[in-house]
Amino acid sequence: MTVMQADDGEDFSLVCDGCGLIVGRLGANLHNWDLAWIFFKRHGWVGSGAADGPHRCPRCLLQDAQPLARERTTAALSTGQ
Numbered sequence: 651m652t653v654m655q656a657d658d659g660e661d662f663s664l665v666c667d668g669c670g671l672i673v674g675r676l677g678a679n680l681h682n683w684d685l686a687w688i689f690f691k692r693h694g695w696v697g698s699g700a701a702d703g704p705h706r707c708p709r710c711l712l713q714d715a716q717p718l719a720r721e722r723t724t725a726a727l728s729t730g731q
């Protein structure tokens with residue numbers, strides 16, 4: 651579940667499926683899911699265009715990339731020996 655609806659049914663929050671990061675109170679500024687997702691995609695979020703996700707925040711994408719970079723560095727070092 652990626653989008654959490656507030657009790658009043660108008661406000662909502664986006665939740666990262668990777669780290670649980672919650673960006674709250676989107677309804678007041680972004681009005682609905684479609685507009686909100688266009689906004690978040692511009693800011694580096696990736697995932698499904700559907701409100702129920704999954705979606706991942708830029709922080710998670712960064713963390714995914716780092717172990718890969720480390721493996722490449724290790725491989726390059728062991729090749730050099």
Ligand SMILES: [Zn+2]
Nearest residue numbers: 666669707710
């Ligand atoms: Zn995340």
